[in-house]
Amino acid sequence: MAHDIALLTNPTAGKGRGAKARAAALERLRGAGRTVRDLSGRDADEALDLARATVADGVETLVVVGGDGMVHIGVQALAGTGTALGIIPAGTGNDVARYFDLPRKDPVAAADVVLNGATRAVDLARSGNRYFATVLAAGFDALVNERANRMTWPRGQMRYNIATLAELRVFRPLHYTLDLDGEQLVLDAMLVAVGNGPSFGGGLRITEGALLDDGMLDVVVIKPMSRGSLVRTYPKLFNGTHVTHPQYEHHRVRSVTVASPGITTYADGERFGELPLTVECAPGALTVHTSAPGADDQWAPP
Structure with a gap:
């Protein structure tokens, strides 16, 4: 029997906020x-199986409880189906929730x-049979994620701060x-980012100006700069003012292939695949419950 709503939870999201x-x-x-x-999966694979099964049952809406990683799982099951995605933010970054101006600290308001019932059709980015909603990291930022994933201490955001400093000491521009x-x-660059939306990593607006319903991807290149310049530029990512830096380059495309040796990419905060990768826009592939149509044009602070 079809159910109106399937509620899929990552109970460990946001240091336990997911269960609450x-x-x-x-x-x-x-x-x-x-x-x-x-529904609650024991791991990402089981969560995806559950999501796909409920969509096959004809559920009206799949509501995910967690962060961008749970959205990423939901997107794999929902892309191109017409079944709507609802989001109860409970993660650390919650960038997709920012895109739609969803309540990030009030699960009851998010359920409302x-x-x-207001929905909006938006684009996704697609590589092969996988999709992402936010940004593909394919440079310095991806290497930081890889380093952090190898670390066992500390936990939480501090792990990524330490990984960033450690990677900065040895990083050289990539070809x-x-x-x-x-x-x-x-070219050589510090990073290449492919954006379906404008931000990742909890409000870092690396692909500033990216729209969710324009049928285009936003490709940002940060060309080589000194460590000091990179450290000084980093805070500007939170308000999008890094776009004035002379080493910043922006392209809008329907499809992009990115190649660089030895890089494992991340998208929606999840390990996505090794380069080279071809990413294309999938226009209108996802329907999302939203309180603010067009909210990706706005700035939602961290």
């Missing part, structure tokens, strides 16, 4: 008279967004070959 957010959202949704299937809608570009 799930309980509050479940009570609100059921209290409003909606039929809710309560689902109940209100890239890009194919931008058929135009080849060969």
Whole structure:
């Protein structure tokens, strides 16, 4: 039997906030008279299997409770189906929640967004049979993620801060070959980022200006700069003012191939794949419950 809503939770998201957010959202949704299937995967693979099964059952909306990683799982099941995505933010970064101006500290208010029924069709980025909603990291930022994943201490955001400092000590510009809608570009750079949306990493607006419904990808190149300049530029990512830096370069394309030896990319904060990768825009591939159509044009502070 088809269920109105499937609620899929990462209970460990946000240092345990996921479980608390799930309980509050479940009570609100059921209290409003909606039929809710309560699901929780033991790991990412099981969560994806559960998501795909509920979509196959004809569920009206898949609501994910967690951060961008849970959104990433939901997107794999929902892309191109017409089944809507609801989001109860409970992660660390919550960039997709920022895109749609969703309540990030009030799971009941986030559940009300689902109940209100307003939706918006948006693009996704696709590489092969995988999709992402935010930004593909393919440079210094990806190497920081790799280093952090190898570390066992400390936990939380501090791990990434230490990984950033450690990577900065040894990092050298990477050699890239890009194919931008058929135009080849060969250069050295600190990083290349491919954005479906404007931010990643908890509000770092690396692909400032990216829109969710324009049928285009935003490719940002940060050309070589000194360590000091990189450290000084980093805070500007939070308000998008890094776009004035002379080493910043921005392209808008429908498809991009990124190649650089030895780089494992990350998208939506998850390990995505090794370069080279071809990424293309999938226009209108996702339907999202939102309280603010067009909210990706705005700035939602960290």
